Amino acid sequence: MKLGIREILLFTLILGVLGGSYFFGFRRTTAERERKLAEIGRKEQHLANLRQVTSGIDDLNNKINEFERAIAFFESKLPQEKEVDQILKEVWQLAEANSLQTKTIKTMRSEKAANYSEQPIQLSLSGDFNGFYAFLLQLEKLPRITRIGQMNLQKINGHDGEMQAQLTVSIFFEPDGQSAQ
Numbered sequence: 001m002k003l004g005i006r007e008i009l010l011f012t013l014i015l016g017v018l019g020g021s022y023f024f025g026f027r028r029t030t031a032e033r034e035r036k037l038a039e040i041g042r043k044e045q046h047l048a049n050l051r052q053v054t055s056g057i058d059d060l061n062n063k064i065n066e067f068e069r070a071i072a073f074f075e076s077k078l079p080q081e082k083e084v085d086q087i088l089k090e091v092w093q094l095a096e097a098n099s100l101q102t103k104t105i106k107t108m109r110s111e112k113a114a115n116y117s118e119q120p121i122q123l124s125l126s127g128d129f130n131g132f133y134a135f136l137l138q139l140e141k142l143p144r145i146t147r148i149g150q151m152n153l154q155k156i157n158g159h160d161g162e163m164q165a166q167l168t169v170s171i172f173f174e175p176d177g178q179s180a181q
Contacts, residue, residue, distance in 0.1 A: 087171050094138050098131035119171045126164040145172040
């Protein structure tokens, strides 16, 4: 086989077509393919981030429902404003049932919040410490929300087990015009 001008020219033409197809065809499609693969990678990362962010939504909905049930429970514990006197009477009766002498009862200015009001009451009691302790336990078991904000206990000298207490009991209630949900 003899290589002549025609064969070399044909071989050069074939190499030129091959080089042109690489330059104009394969290189462009390879660059386009790499660009699309990079875009797919970014979108997959975006989707993974979105999945991670939204994974806690069900848990968040459960927490919201749990808090709504807790709010409903505490609102059911709030008496109406007109029932505060009755609760005050219950506290007084608890003190008498535990052999405590009520020296003074003084209602202070009520404090209003968004869905409830707080009525602080200053009590001055005296008697046996065991009776006072039983009074506190029974006060804690009342079906309504109460809180002891301040307490000052003093032993009465010369009397074994006798004490005098000044305490501030807060009664929480629902202001008139609202109803428990």
